[in-house]
Amino acid sequence: xxxxxxxxxxxxxxxxxxxxxxxxxxxxxxxxxxxxxxxxxxxxxxxxxxxxxxxxxxxxxxxxxxxxxxxxxxxxxxxxxxxxxxxxxxxxxxxxxxxxxxxxxxxxxxxxxxxxxxxxxxxxxxxxxxxxxxxxxxxxxxxxxxxxxxxxxxxxxxxxxxxxxxxxxxxxxxxxxxxxxxxxxxxxxxxxxxxxxxxxxxxxxxxxxxxxxxxxxxxxxxxxxxxxxxxxxxx
Numbered sequence: 551x552x553x554x555x556x557x558x559x560x561x562x563x564x565x566x567x568x569x570x571x572x573x574x575x576x577x578x579x580x581x582x583x584x585x586x587x588x589x590x591x592x593x594x595x596x597x598x599x600x601x602x603x604x605x606x607x608x609x610x611x612x613x614x615x616x617x618x619x620x621x622x623x624x625x626x627x628x629x630x631x632x633x634x635x636x637x638x639x640x641x642x643x644x645x646x647x648x649x650x651x652x653x654x655x656x657x658x659x660x661x662x663x664x665x666x667x668x669x670x671x672x673x674x675x676x677x678x679x680x681x682x683x684x685x686x687x688x689x690x691x692x693x694x695x696x697x698x699x700x701x702x703x704x705x706x707x708x709x710x711x712x713x714x715x716x717x718x719x720x721x722x723x724x725x726x727x728x729x730x731x732x733x734x735x736x737x738x739x740x741x742x743x744x745x746x747x748x749x750x751x752x753x754x755x756x757x758x759x760x761x762x763x764x765x766x767x768x769x770x771x772x773x774x775x776x777x778x779x780x781x782x783x784x785x
Contacts, residue, residue: 552714555699560727565682566738567752568608569651572679572740573707574754574772608681608749612642612746614646615736632708633715641715641725650735651680652755653784654779656766657732659757662779671762678755687724687737688746695735696729698726703731705785715739732784 557598580593607757629636631643645651659676696702701710718726718741725740740746755776756769 552717554696555692555714556690559688560691562684562689562727562738564684566646566685566693567651567683567738568642568644568647568749569755570647570679570681571677572754573677574676574756577633597726601630606743609683609746610743611640613640618688621748624708630708631739632711633718633726635712637740639719639741642743642746644685644738644740645730646727646738647738647751649777650730650733650737652768653733653735653779654730656735656757656781656782657679659770660759660766660784663759664761668763669738669761671760673758676757680752680755681749682752683749684747685740685745686747687740687742689724689740690718690726692726692728695728703729705731715741 580590584590584592603757617739629640633643634641642655655678660715663674663676692702699710721781722742724742724745725738727736727738729735730737753770756772758769759766759781764780765784766779766781767775768779770776
């Protein structure tokens with residue numbers, strides 16, 4: 551089924567850019583719940599109790615998702631991604647270009663905000679942490695294959711890429727390089743944490759949007775516009 555797609559590979563040795571939720575300045579995330587330090591420490595301990603231990607969480611955390619979510623207890627799986635349904639295994643995603651990570655994450659962040667605050671006529675802010683991470687691996691090269699197989703970059707239906715991801719996982723492949731479905735950029739989907747190393751902070755970003763407007767403003771420096779993206783163009 552996938553033979554024609556999987557004829558090419560690249561010996562990849564370079565950084566990939568990863569864009570995750572993160573805050574510019576450290577905060578006590580539980581001081582809104584209680585001003586009592588004991589209550590705050592209890593809340594921190596309760597949150598930590600559900601974490602899977604890792605010596606390098608910036609690399610390994612995405613691979614934990616499939617290990618902690620199972621069908622009997624989930625009606626909606628927010629961990630599903632292009633190459634994984636999020637229930638059997640997780641995948642680490644990065645991009646060749648910083649801008650590609652922004653288009654990808656703006657799509658998902660905007661959808662998340664609209665699910666909860668679609669009627670709010672006010673600015674909503676999100677902060678992001680961007681890292682460079684070294685990847686040393688033989689990756690299957692799907693770049694250009696989307697011209698023949700459009701389902702690789704289908705914006706709504708991931709059934710084909712889920713099936714491809716399950717096949718590649720069963721074959722113990724390291725991962726793939728593939729065109730982004732949200733912009734003219736390139737993504738990498740990595741299946742094995744062993745090929746990733748040395749995550750380093752690159753920058754922080756701030757996303758701002760009003761749910762009543764078709765615009766997300768992206769800042770690298772606070773209060774200074776870097777990119778403006780219309781979410782309607784990403785769907």
